[in-house]
Amino acid sequence: MNISSLIKEEILAQKAYAVENTSCPIKLDANENPLEMPASLRELFAARLASVPLNRYPEAGSPVLASRFAEAFGVGSDQIVLGNGSDELIQILCTAVARPEAEIMIPIPTFAMYRISAQNAGLKVSAVPLDGSFDLDLTAMRERIAAHPPVLTFLAWPNNPTGNCFSRDRIEAILREWPGIIVVDEAYFHFSGQTFLPLLGRHENLAVLRTLSKVGFAAMRIGLLIGPPALIHEIDKVRLPYNMNAMSQAAAGFYLDHEELFLDQAETIRRLRVELFAAMKTIPGIHPRPTDANFIFFDCDFDADRVYTKLMERGILIKNFNAPGTMKNFMRVTVGTREENSMFIEVLQDIIAK
Ligand SMILES: Cc1ncc(COP(=O)(O)O)c(C=O)c1O
Known part of the structure; x- marks a missing residue:
């Protein structure tokens, strides 16, 4: 065969x-x-994990955690969904928007999984090179948009691998002008101290991605997508019911207790x-x-x-x-x-x- x-x-x-x-x-x-x-905290962590009932399915949709994170971010618990790492949320976003002929936009170089997840979902990828300072080339991006409006744009902020935050005003221009969903991926938020979260109320097309991987929990695969309730509602349908295993849920709760x-x-x-x-x-x-x-x-x-x-x-x-x-x-x-x-x-x- x-x-x-x-x-x-x-x-x-x-x-x-x-x-x-x-x-x-x-x-x-x-x-x-x-x-x-x-070491003292590791012991507490081990005890927390040991208390997880292995014979039961985890809490579907992690509602307790979702509301704890929502409170920490100052958003409603209908504005947040947890994922098996932010990788999974990128994949889910791509699956959700993959209508025939749909296209995503990414600057390049950037995080490789945007392209991979998009292509796996059958999406076309419009990749626009960054300018000489590794900032967004708005002129080139606008030209592409005129030709084919993207359903989804991923902006890693700070960008991986270049390390810089793109100019805030360029992202704000994108939020005002672009069709489609704009995902600002703040995987490295803890090292930049900058966020688009406060702009969620102002732009209905904005969603923010976060992860606990870079602050010490890479092994536990904990990602978060924060966005408008209408988007989270649809994402929830694509998410597998038990996408966050019980150990990861326990670890995320532990993180919040000892943040x-x-x-x-x-x-x-x-x-x-x-x-x-x-x-x-x-x-x-x-x-x-x-x-x-x-x-x-x-x-x-x-x-x-x-x-x-x-x-x-x-x-x-x-x-x-x-x-x-x-x-x-x-x-x-x-x-x-x-x-x-x-x-x-x-x-x-x-x-x-x-
Ligand atoms: C920009 C960016 N987003 C997302 C991820 C994936 O993170 P996670 O471990 O939560 O899947 C990475 C990992 O390197 C990254 O660099």
Whole structure:
């Protein structure tokens, strides 16, 4: 039997999202929180998880959590839906809007899952390159919109991999002018401190994505979509009934009970980011770009593939974006612990000196 004759063309044409599985002692590739939960808190966490009844289905739709998060965000509990990571919410959004011939718009480079989820759902993708400062190119975007209005636009804010927040006034122009839903993905909110949440009441086409992955709960897969009730109502129909498993629900509740600690850790990471950025800046031939996230996008005057491989051989994993054209010799490094960052700097200097 020829399996590929049964699979959708959009899927056959894709490469699976590449996650580097090489185990390196210093892991600076996935924008995770490098700081561990203190041992005393881990014990409380273990006790919380141990109390989850494994023989029962989880609460469908996580209503208790939804209302706790809604209160924290100052929105109604009909304005929020939880997902198995924000990845799942991106997938659900794409599924919900995938009418025949519908198109989404994304700036590029940006988070890879927007394109992948859109294509899997049968959507067309209009990808508009960022300008020279990694900001939104409104003129180019407007031209595309005139030709084919997108049903959905994803704006990662701060953007991954470039690290910067696009100009607020450009996003506000998009909110005023664009047809379709505009998702401002604030996955890195804890490191930028900036949000579009207060504008929810003003723009009916705005939805905000959040995740707990970057503040210490990547393993638990907890994402949140906050938007107008009419959108959340439809999203709820696409969501599988038990999309948030009981462990993830317990973890999200635990996060809310101890949020202070994770916000402190984010603050520490912001300080470490300043140190790492300054250290990178002093290395000749390494050009870190301004960042509002927990990672630094940089290019170098050397062959990035060689630098990446040599770092990996020395036990340090970062993310390589090197490609012909505007991404030539670009890489991304996540802010690690102080020791990890020092090791990265030391090894990087050593590699490029040889
Ligand atoms: C911009 C952006 N959005 C969403 C995600 C996915 O996060 P989650 O772990 O909640 O699926 C990431 C992960 O790297 C990201 O960079």
